[in-house]
Amino acid sequence: MKRLFLRFIGSRQTFLFIACSLLLTLLTTNLALADFTEPQSQQGEYLALAGNCKGCHTTLGGKPYAGGRKLQTPFGEFVTPNITPDIETGIGQWSKEDFWQAMHHGKAKDGRYLYPVFPYIEYTKVTRQDSDKIFDYLRSLPPVAQANPPHKIDPPYDNQFLLFLWRTWYFEEGVYKPDSSKSEEWNRGAYLVQGLGHCTACHTSRNVWGASQDGELQGGEIMGTFWYAPSLISPLEAGMGDWPIETVVELLSTGITNHAVTSGPMATIVRESLQHLSAADMRAMAVYLQSIGKKEIDIKKTRKIPPMPEAVRQYLAKGELIYEKHCQDCHGESGQGVSNIYPPLAGNRSVTLTSPLNTIRSVLYGGYPPSTAGNKRPYGMPPYQHIIHDTEIAQVVSYIRNAWGNLGSLVNQFDVDDSRGYEY
Numbered sequence: 145m146k147r148l149f150l151r152f153i154g155s156r157q158t159f160l161f162i163a164c165s166l167l168l169t170l171l172t173t174n175l176a177l178a179d180f181t182e183p184q185s186q187q188g189e190y191l192a193l194a195g196n197c198k199g200c201h202t203t204l205g206g207k208p209y210a211g212g213r214k215l216q217t218p219f220g221e222f223v224t225p226n227i228t229p230d231i232e233t234g235i236g237q238w239s240k241e242d243f244w245q246a247m248h249h250g251k252a253k254d255g256r257y258l259y260p261v262f263p264y265i266e267y268t269k270v271t272r273q274d275s276d277k278i279f280d281y282l283r284s285l286p287p288v289a290q291a292n293p294p295h296k297i298d299p300p301y302d303n304q305f306l307l308f309l310w311r312t313w314y315f316e317e318g319v320y321k322p323d324s325s326k327s328e329e330w331n332r333g334a335y336l337v338q339g340l341g342h343c344t345a346c347h348t349s350r351n352v353w354g355a356s357q358d359g360e361l362q363g364g365e366i367m368g369t370f371w372y373a374p375s376l377i378s379p380l381e382a383g384m385g386d387w388p389i390e391t392v393v394e395l396l397s398t399g400i401t402n403h404a405v406t407s408g409p410m411a412t413i414v415r416e417s418l419q420h421l422s423a424a425d426m427r428a429m430a431v432y433l434q435s436i437g438k439k440e441i442d443i444k445k446t447r448k449i450p451p452m453p454e455a456v457r458q459y460l461a462k463g464e465l466i467y468e469k470h471c472q473d474c475h476g477e478s479g480q481g482v483s484n485i486y487p488p489l490a491g492n493r494s495v496t497l498t499s500p501l502n503t504i505r506s507v508l509y510g511g512y513p514p515s516t517a518g519n520k521r522p523y524g525m526p527p528y529q530h531i532i533h534d535t536e537i538a539q540v541v542s543y544i545r546n547a548w549g550n551l552g553s554l555v556n557q558f559d560v561d562d563s564r565g566y567e568y
């Protein structure tokens with residue numbers, strides 16, 4: 145019996161049998177592992193889209209997440225780092241903990257304070273669980289060996305001690321705390337808007353130190369870009385307190401509705417990030433945004449249109465001629481536009497913002513709404529920077545800000561000149 149058993153063990157079939165079962169066990173554990181990591185990194189991919197990580201960490205036509213994109217700020221030029229898992233040039237040697245340090249505390253692996261151009265002021269609200277998922281996703285990417293040039297930060301801002309002080313004053317660290325008096329959906333929306341969506345990174349006015357000045361999402365100029373990101377609270381700007389949820393979702397996931405359109409950096413956010421989010425998450429964001437928007441006051445009734453001096457009338461009449469010649473074909477005789485193709489200019493809040501920056505930019509550089517699944521081939525607007533002079537651009541911008549019941553400040557050629565050279 146014993147001999148038989150030994151023979152059985154020693155036989156070739158047995159060897160094969162044992163080898164096969166070993167292989168099978170290995171395979172099944174591997175499968176189990178894959179089962180476990182696959183959704184985790186897929187969820188991570190989704191969350192990375194919600195944070196627009198790729199948008200900043202990729203150059204035009206460059207390898208995804210390999211960095212190298214240059215960001216201009218009043219404090220100098222920043223270059224995004226390589227966050228693929230390459231050992232030498234990426235984050236191949238980082239642990240989950242190191243990554244969490246960056247997302248939550250704004251610290252690099254070597255302990256250096258990171259500059260808040262990396263929006264960790266907002267990402268600090270992201271949960272540890274979500275941060276880990278993003279890390280797993282980044283680790284699943286093919287490593288790209290790409291060393292990027294260093295930042296060119298103007299002195300004295302290239303000083304870690306100053307950055308340390310800045311953080312002590314302005315950086316409030318902490319994961320998003322749900323508000324138990326609100327619905328789960330509202331909290332999900334708030335978490336996305338305040339955290340990964342980093343809407344405050346742009347929609348907030350900043351002091352000379354680049355720190356957020358007033359309440360959240362009150363609108364402000366984006367430093368170093370000549371773009372104005374409107375208030376998401378005020379009904380005179382881009383507040384959506386009175387918008388139906390569906391319209392908010394439509395604008396943010398397709399980039400266009402019949403009375404508004406996203407352009408410039410906002411078109412990029414829609415294209416790279418928001419259009420990829422699930423219907424449930426977009427709805428949650430819209431619920432939150434609707435709740436923070438002030439209700440629309442009847443602007444036309446409450447405001448008094450001041451009597452127009454003759455000189456102003458003449459100035460606007462010149463603008464009207466330019467409008468008829470260059471703009472009317474698309475935007476319509478009375479600025480009514482064409483639904484979901486050419487935005488209306490009459491009653492369009494983007495045109496009458498206190499800051500005329502975006503309107504000047506639209507005329508100088510033209511632009512496209514984002515190309516999205518919901519609006520695949522958007523119609524564009526031609527650039528006028530080489531077609532009409534600054535004086536004429538100023539006249540036509542002043543005209544559209546004050547025609548058809550619109551009311552906005554006048555613009556002169558120096559305002560136009562200031563915006564030149566900042567093509568996005």
Ligand code: HEC
Nearest residue numbers: 195196197200222223224225227246252258259261262263
């Ligand atoms: C607005 C542009 C921008 C966005 C959006 C952005 N980053 Fe960055 N990120 C930067 C810049 C710039 C730096 C460099 C900061 C520094 O060196 O102080 C950086 C640094 C980092 C670092 C530190 C890398 C290192 O080598 O020290 C990590 C990790 C990182 N980002 C991950 C992410 C992730 C994950 C996301 C999305 C959730 C993201 N970033 C979104 C601009 C951005």
Ligand code: HEC
Nearest residue numbers: 341342343346371372373374382404405406407409410494
């Ligand atoms: C990189 C900077 C940036 C980020 C981040 C950003 N925005 Fe914007 N946003 C802008 C700019 C600039 C405009 C003005 C141009 C325009 O009207 O599209 C704008 C316009 C808007 C508008 C008005 C569009 C219109 O014309 O009616 C809404 C609504 C909006 N943003 C919502 C958001 C939300 C929600 C988030 C976060 C998920 C966000 N933005 C993140 C820069 C940004």
Ligand code: HEC
Nearest residue numbers: 405406407470471474487494503506511512513523524525
């Ligand atoms: C060929 C059609 C076409 C012509 C001509 C045209 N536009 Fe546009 N315009 C568009 C489209 C399309 C957009 C949306 C662009 C975007 O999202 O960046 C737009 C956007 C705008 C915006 C921004 C509106 C918003 O909601 O952000 C302004 C302001 C504007 N146009 C003014 C003008 C003026 C002034 C002229 C004439 C000098 C003109 N347009 C000529 C098609 C046109």
